[in-house]
Amino acid sequence: MMKKPSLYIAHLSLMVLLVLPALAAGQALKAIQLPAPQMDGGRPLMQVLKDRKSSREFSPEKLPAQVLSNMLWAAFGVNRPGSTGRTAPSASNSQEMDVYVAAADGLYVYDAKAYALKPVLAEDIRALTGRQAFAKDAPVNLIYVADLSKATRAAPADRDFYAAAHTGFISQNVYLYCASEGLATVVRASFDRAALAKAMGLRPDQKITLVQTVGYPKK
C-alpha cells in the first residue's frame, strides 16, 4: 500500500533529524597526534621568571603542532620515564586535572601519555571561554577542568581547594613556557562557567577552574 505524501514527509524529516547530527559528529573532529615534546630547550629559569607576565594582545596566528606539544607537556605532561609523574604536583598524586584546548576547529582534551589531542567537540567555543574580546580570536584557550571523580583520596571538603591549587601549578608552568618562548598568555577567571560547561558537555563532577589564553603576541 502507498504511503500518504504527508507520511513520507514525516518519515523523511525524522531521518534527517536522526542522521544529520550523527553525520555532524562523525565528520567532526579527528584526533591529533602531536610530535613528541622537546624537553631540552628553553631559556634559563631565572631569566624566564624575570619575563613572566600576563598579556592581553594576541596575534590570530596558529601555534605550530610542536609548540602546542611542548606547551602542553610543560603544562601537565608526563616527565619521568617509567613513571606516571607529571610536570605539576597533585595531592596524593590524584592527577585529576584535564587540560582542554579550545581552538578554531574545535575542542580537544590533552592526552599526556599519548602526546595527543583527543576530539571533544567540532565547534569553535573560544568566544565562550571569556568575556574579553581577545579570547575568541586567540589561537588557543586552555580550559582547566577538575575531574572530581578522580579526586577520591581527598576529603570532599578539600577537593575544590586542591583543584584550585593544581590549576595554579599547571597555569604557572604555561606562563613560564610562554615567557621562555616569547608567547603571550593570560590566565583568566572571567567567563560564564555554566555556559562553558554546558557547551563542553561536562558532567556535574567535572568542574572548570580557570582558562588560559595562549598565542603569539600581537604585532
Ligand SMILES: Cc1cc2nc3c(=O)[nH]c(=O)nc-3n(C[C@H](O)[C@H](O)[C@H](O)COP(=O)(O)O)c2cc1C
Ligand atoms: C585566579 C586569577 C584570575 C584571573 N582572571 C583574569 C581575567 O579574567 N582576565 C584577565 O585579563 N586577567 C586575569 N588574571 C590575570 C591577572 O590580572 C594578572 O595576573 C595580574 O594583573 C598580575 O599581572 P601579571 O600576571 O602580568 O603579573 C587572573 C589571574 C588569576 C591568578
